Amino acid sequence: xxxxxxxxxxxxxxxxxxxxxxxxxxxxxxxxxxxxxxxxxxxxxxxxxxxxxxxxxxxxxxxxxxxxxxxxxxxxxxxxxxxxxxxxxxxxxxxxxxxxxxxxxxxxxxxxxxxxxxxxxxxxxxxxxxxxxxxxxxxxxxxxxxxxxxxxxxxxxxxxxxxxxxxxxxxxxxxxxxxxxxxxxxxxxxxxxxxxxxxxxxxxxxxxxxxxxxxxxxxxxxxxxxxxxxxxxx
Amino acid sequence: xxxxxxxxxxxxxxxxxxxxxxxxxxxxxxxxxxxxxxxxxxxxxxxxxxxxxxxxxxxxxxxxxxxxxxxxxxxxxxxxxxxxxxxxxxxxxxxxxxxxxxxxxxxxxxxxxxxxxxxxxxxxxxxxxxxxxxxxxxxxxxxxxxxxxxxxxxxxxxxxxxxxxxxxxxxxxxxxxxxxxxxxxxxxxxxxxxxxxxxxxxxxxxxxxxxxxxxxxxxxxxxxxxxxxxxxxxxxxxxxxxxxxxxxxx
Ligand SMILES: Nc1ncnc2c1ncn2[C@@H]1O[C@H](COP(=O)(O)OP(=O)(O)OP(=O)(O)O)[C@@H](O)[C@H]1O
Ligand SMILES: [Mg+2]
Numbered sequence: 001x002x003x004x005x006x007x008x009x010x011x012x013x014x015x016x017x018x019x020x021x022x023x024x025x026x027x028x029x030x031x032x033x034x035x036x037x038x039x040x041x042x043x044x045x046x047x048x049x050x051x052x053x054x055x056x057x058x059x060x061x062x063x064x065x066x067x068x069x070x071x072x073x074x075x076x077x078x079x080x081x082x083x084x085x086x087x088x089x090x091x092x093x094x095x096x097x098x099x100x101x102x103x104x105x106x107x108x109x110x111x112x113x114x115x116x117x118x119x120x121x122x123x124x125x126x127x128x129x130x131x132x133x134x135x136x137x138x139x140x141x142x143x144x145x146x147x148x149x150x151x152x153x154x155x156x157x158x159x160x161x162x163x164x165x166x167x168x169x170x171x172x173x174x175x176x177x178x179x180x181x182x183x184x185x186x187x188x189x190x191x192x193x194x195x196x197x198x199x200x201x202x203x204x205x206x207x208x209x210x211x212x213x214x215x216x217x218x219x220x221x222x223x224x225x226x227x228x229x230x231x232x233x234x
Numbered sequence: 235x236x237x238x239x240x241x242x243x244x245x246x247x248x249x250x251x252x253x254x255x256x257x258x259x260x261x262x263x264x265x266x267x268x269x270x271x272x273x274x275x276x277x278x279x280x281x282x283x284x285x286x287x288x289x290x291x292x293x294x295x296x297x298x299x300x301x302x303x304x305x306x307x308x309x310x311x312x313x314x315x316x317x318x319x320x321x322x323x324x325x326x327x328x329x330x331x332x333x334x335x336x337x338x339x340x341x342x343x344x345x346x347x348x349x350x351x352x353x354x355x356x357x358x359x360x361x362x363x364x365x366x367x368x369x370x371x372x373x374x375x376x377x378x379x380x381x382x383x384x385x386x387x388x389x390x391x392x393x394x395x396x397x398x399x400x401x402x403x404x405x406x407x408x409x410x411x412x413x414x415x416x417x418x419x420x421x422x423x424x425x426x427x428x429x430x431x432x433x434x435x436x437x438x439x440x441x442x443x444x445x446x447x448x449x450x451x452x453x454x455x456x457x458x459x460x461x462x463x464x465x466x467x468x469x470x471x472x473x474x475x476x477x478x479x480x481x482x483x484x
Binding site: 130133140143 | 308321322323324325326330331332333334343344347348389392393396402414445
């Protein structure tokens with residue numbers, strides 16, 4: 001019994017010491033992951049909107065373009081898109097790009113397509129009567145979209161958008177294939193070097209911490225945006 | 235000066251001075267509306283004067299809504315000409331309040347955004363309108379928190395906030411429980427007493443009889459018969475109107 005505990009204690013101390021050694025590298029990877037995550041969200045969330053509005057336009061060239069864009073970026077693997085832009089961007093712009101830039105560009109284009117479809121679904125889910133009421137009041141089309149339709153879509157799109165954000169945390173791992181030094185690549189480096197799977201476990205815990213944080217934030221937001229939809233004693 | 239819009243169909247006439255009671259406020263000529271094959275409104279001529287209250291009755295699918303909605307451009311007419319000497323406001327069967335705004339927000343939004351009204355100025359006016367519809371205490375609640383009858387009264391206040399010259403009502407009480415239609419109808423009655431010009435598509439025959447100056451019976455896209463409530467309800471001339479009145483009074 002005593003032997004078991006002392007073995008366990010030694011094991012524990014050794015593992016803790018090992019984690020202490022690999023942690024700085026993993027945290028650097030985490031920082032890159034966070035950068036990729038933030039840039040992607042920051043740029044693709046707004047970019048999705050014009051694509052969504054374009055997909056609904058009567059003017060067909062814009063509509064076809066936007067729908068085709070979504071079709072291509074949702075219909076092909078993100079992994080393939082990463083390889084493609086890693087290869088294509090230096091040729092197109094004549095300069096070697098940083099891996100992070102390449103990854104951000106790819107992720108933004110990809111996620112904008114997903115967000116566009118979510119927005120479009122949200123916009124189309126709004127009752128026609130809302131447009132009619134706005135028109136009957138003389139409210140312009142732009143103002144109707146900005147002040148009446150889009151605020152109402154918030155409640156509808158929030159759950160799928162936060163879902164995509166959680167998927168994005170995990171998708172950042174794909175960027176390791178274009179040698180971006182994010183968390184996945186950092187942990188794989190440690191595992192291969194030390195022939196020890198601990199780094200994967202630590203990476204998993206870090207990913208989980210982020211997805212958990214996002215779940216909490218999205219629950220908070222959902223509560224806020226569903227306020228007007230709850231029947232309270234009034 | 236007149237401004238044309240919606241496929242040149244609606245001609246909005248700018249009015250320099252306020253219309254007098256009795257002046258023509260709306261004149262429609264040969265209005266036709268087709269929906270891929272279906273002729274919803276069939277060469278209808280219609281005109282009304284300021285202060286007049288017109289009730290439109292008729293069976294389901296006879297084109298009442300389509301006719302009404304063509305007046306403010308919610309339906310683009312296929313043929314015809316609409317001369318409008320003033321602005322319109324509309325009240326819908328299903329209220330169509332903006333659910334993300336409070337009752338006050340619903341009322342003040344368009345005046346602020348469309349007319350550039352100042353917030354405190356329009357809020358004072360909104361307060362008056364809330365009093366008119368008897369819902370001052372619902373000022374800061376959201377539409378979902380009040381009953382259908384209350385929502386419809388807020389919708390009336392919202393339309394009135396734009397100071398329309400002509401109010402269009404499309405079956406304002408059809409979606410309501412019978413026992414609360416009275417609250418909405420009494421608000422409309424008040425408007426009638428204030429000399430508001432109104433076109434009311436309705437199934438409330440008693441209301442039409444008591445409030446309307448003129449009743450129009452529509453069937454199959456045409457205005458079959460029109461006259462005073464007395465003429466329409468007591469002495470219907472056409473077979474179709476008699477049949478219709480018989481079916482609705484059981
Ligand atoms: N958007 C549309 N597309 C196709 N057909 C339509 C459309 N709106 C109305 N119609 C048709 O036009 C005709 C008139 O419809 P309308 O809604 O004006 O009738 P209504 O008199 O208001 O009937 P109700 O009393 O049921 O409201 C009907 O045959 C209807 O099916
Ligand atoms: Mg109708």
